[in-house]
Amino acid sequence: MLYLTSAVLGAALCCFAFLGLRARWVDGPVDDYVTARNSQTASTLGLSFLASGMGAWILFAPPEIGAFVGPLALAGYALGSALPFIVLGLYGPKIRRALPEGRSIAEFAEACYGPGVRRWVTLVSVGYMACFLAAELTAIGAITALLSDVPPALVIIGVALTTLVYTAVGGLRASLATDRWQAWLLLALLLAVGSVTLWRLPTMPSEATLPSIPVTSALSVALTLVIAVTAANLFHQGYWQRVWAARDDQSLGRGAWLGGGMTVVVVMLIGGLGMLATMSGVPLGEPPMPFFALLTKAPAWLTLPALVLAVTLVASSVDTLQNGIASLVVSRSEQRGVSITAARWVTIALMIPVVVIALQGLSVLRLFLIADLLCAAIVVPVLLGLWQRMTPFAAIAGGVAGLLGAIIPGWFGQGSLIAGVVAASFPGSIPTLGPFVGAIVASTLVSVLLASMSKNNKQ
Structure with missing residues (x-):
């Protein structure tokens, strides 16, 4: 056989x-x-x-x-x-x-x-x-x-x-x-x-x-x-x-x-x-x-x-x-x-x-989840690239805000910055909603806010 x-x-x-x-x-x-x-x-x-x-x-x-x-x-x-x-x-x-x-x-x-x-x-x-x-x-x-x-x-x-x-x-x-x-x-x-x-x-x-x-x-x-x-x-x-x-x-x-x-x-x-x-x-x-x-x-x-x-x-x-x-x-x-x-x-x-x-x-599930979270933190700023008001600064700031937003749910929920970072690394390889929502919301809000404040449109 x-x-x-x-x-x-x-x-x-x-x-x-x-x-x-x-x-x-x-x-x-x-x-x-x-x-x-x-x-x-x-x-x-x-x-x-x-x-x-x-x-x-x-x-x-x-x-x-x-x-x-x-x-x-x-x-x-x-x-x-x-x-x-x-x-x-x-x-x-x-x-x-x-x-x-x-x-x-x-x-x-x-x-x-x-x-x-x-x-x-x-x-x-x-x-x-x-x-x-x-x-x-x-x-x-x-x-x-x-x-x-x-x-x-x-x-x-x-x-x-x-x-x-x-x-x-x-x-x-x-x-x-x-x-x-x-x-x-x-x-x-x-x-x-x-x-x-x-x-x-x-x-x-x-x-x-x-x-x-x-x-x-x-x-x-x-x-x-x-x-x-x-x-x-x-x-x-x-x-x-x-x-x-x-x-x-x-x-x-x-x-x-x-x-x-x-x-x-x-x-x-x-x-x-x-x-x-x-x-x-x-x-x-x-x-x-x-x-x-x-x-x-x-x-x-x-x-x-x-x-x-x-x-x-x-x-x-x-x-x-x-x-x-x-x-x-x-x-x-x-x-x-x-x-x-x-x-x-x-x-x-x-x-x-x-x-x-x-x-x-x-097992690579935990690595997958971390990679997914990194992508979630910057996907909205990247896709907003066709918006006339978007700027490189707004995109980069939005991505950084997304990374920070990923640790905020665990930070606030457990009262510790370290706990927030650990939660965003998905211990036990369990997918949880908080880090993803934090990443998406923070990156979107910061990107849109900074782009709206920009005086220069793309040509």
Whole structure:
């Protein structure tokens, strides 16, 4: 069975590499390598948004939220997962008109505020995507250990190397080409694995009820997830690349709504399996993993497709993240003398510590929450860049105020500055609403107030 599983996973990765290399960028300009400018239809973008946004996290987080918090918080999580696409679909046409030759969120920040804010945004974006990469590779290692006898390190390194090969050679076009196939494959595998898993559920007890917590608590969790996921994913450079890859504004809008709609459905369905698991009394394990609890003692013909599903999910998000990091490096390369080769080597170099972290099998949820909070503190000042009255000072002050605002709830609630800082670092890896609300409110108020006081409008 070990050899069969290894062969199937190897074949899946080879297929992804073939599809990516077949669509490779050949002797084109840097611009085409990082944006595939004005070339993608709405359907391609919709499938790409779905595939690039769906990582192995959907097999862990939505089922756990559904099992322990209930449908209200799960709906918030689904909305938060889809909202970044919708924001870019609505806001993207304005960005395209304001920056027709743009390539990244960093260039957008520079066009609005100057090089200082650009460097800050680049640092936040690369840091967030590196955390995302580590989380995805860690997840596939954990899933491999749960569902097979294949060494987890072999799969982690295999996914990292395979995706690096076709993204380094093919650029964004390679990622988009694999996304189309990966999206259809993951939908088919989700349907197949989910259907069989439902069929294998034990008889539902007559007293079974939907898992739930008090409405106020559920709303708090839902709002926290909406803010955290939306703010962080708006610094996902892979999504910003697709703003300029769209054939036109209409393709971008329709593609964003299509990707967002499919994302909501997928997250709700996979989270629903978590609710059914806890309602049926299935032991959820320690730590609890409702989706994989449903696969306990499952036959090989079911665990193997589930493992292929996990590899597909990870590969589709990892290649987007790798290409997004490369695009930040080569942004404005003609003016700065940065070559595509240099961008490739920087991406490879960044993957080394990411893979090392993933091989440790650590939990990165707390790192994710901290990265999400950092993004939440500066997302509003960055997106206000198209407002005529916004200034670099207002944006930077707003970002600093957002960071301070994140610690105020814990500071006031526990009467200590240190307690506020600790609360904003999410001890116990528990998402709490206070730091996110403080960050969003403080950054917005300070940015808008200082911009309103400015006497100079942008030209």
